[in-house]
Amino acid sequence: MTTNTAQSEYTSIRVEHESPISWIVLNRPEKANALSNELLEEFSAALEWLRDHGQPVIAIRGEGKGFSAGYDLGQVAPDGAVDPIADRTRMKKNLDRYLAMWDHPKPIIAAVHGYCIAGATQIATLTDITIVAEDAKIGIVTIPVGAGYVSPVWSTLIGPKRAKEIAFVPGNSIDGITAVEWGWANHAVPAEELLDRVRSLAERIALTPSNLLTIKKVAINTAAEAMGIRQALATLADFDALAHTTTEVAGIKKRIANEGLKPVIESYRVPPTTDLSTGYRTDRRIKASQ
Template sequence: MAAAYETIRVEHDGPISWIVLDRPEAANALSPRLLDEFSAALEALKGEGGPVIGIRGEGRGFCAGMDLGAYGSGDSGPADPMADRSRLHRNVERWLAIWDHPKPVIAAVHGFCLAAAAQMCVFADITVVADDVRIGEPTVPIGGGYIAPAWVSLVGHKRAKEFAFVPGNWIDGPTAVEWGWANHCVPAADLLAAVRGLADRIALTPPDVLRLKKLSINRAAEAGGFRQALSGIAEIDALLHLAPAVIAVRERMAEQGLKAVIQQFRVPPTTPLVAPKE
């Protein structure tokens, strides 16, 4: 009997089994329930479904990142550091379950892909983006050292720093491919068909062979430091959440509202780099 989910769907389409983030009214923001259901579906698909897993979002975009409303958006004071660290570390473990999954995982990304969603996609084996995609950092700088370090193995430390240092920085689909964050950029209307076609070709390789190929390549990436780079990011982010400058921004969010504070930090992206107009 298929599991009943409230915030995701699981759809089987020949060689590919989709995990669909299904909170379009909330921009597919990652609530605690969605995260738990995502992990449960990923675990269930180890023993059922097609030989390839796909992840996509319902509605106008892939995912807007963490659901700040579910975790408090500034009106509840600083988080308990140990509880905060445990929550952040648990989410890294959720993404590592993608990395360690016995099946190839393809992220199909359209529209917006922000903050923790941009971190999640790093752990997919293959990422295909639509030409309408905007892959971005959180606009309000109330965290740090959590998302961009996962990018380093894909884009290098200089590009990861450029991405992280500017509030709300973002890249488009062609830039994501150029940087090495994504494999392909395709027209938005062709995204799902392109991923399905790729899954068809991957499925020609027997599942046991795919599993060992993935394991071998993962070990090579880990020898280069991929997993080690993630070892301290939860602690750094939890520590920063207690910094006076971050607490001050959270207080502004409580007083002025999230949208007003976002506007104060909204600036153009740094790619392509252009001189400011006088």
């Protein structure tokens, strides 16, 4: 495995090449790979460079204990008044970054382990293929300070009812096995085998010539867009920017300032709604843990 020397100036990601994959590695493990402005800028730059360089398949993974804990709240949820226009512009730019994966000429695989929360799920949703660890935690933030930005992206894969289930309950999440059952991911595999399974898939994909892969991807995307996927993503930043200006969100931020972040998180913490299913796949989970 080699790191692309042309991208050696990156500080929040790494780009690594091992035939037939070029990896984009989210590399802020000390911050749970939180999506800072710097990381997102580097992510976009790497995607653009890889259009004409690197290996025929791109894969994205996180360094350390998880894929990513989502947006860096120190940057995206500052104290004080919110400028709704700047807020909307920032979020629209992020959606455009992820749509750049959709529009990218190369197949892109997300390899999700550990945790994949909030904005990180937008990345994994809009890759071409997603492979998850069976025990991965995939969900939204615990404190309800946004609306209409993350979970609608899920709805393009899992439908409106399940997207609402995820969105309505603070901190709701699913595991890797459920992610496949819901249609959010392609495969759930043992965590220790995740990268090897991604490599195996990439080797099979790379047997198809790159130009044909591009045509196949565009053809499938065109069919999906005819069903409204791109249109569905067009106004999400508007809804979340509106949510950030509400008195309720201002009140939650005030609670955080007065009480501290951890106590406020605990006040919203409830079990994931997957425990509502009768006999909830117990046999499968016992088997997965063996």
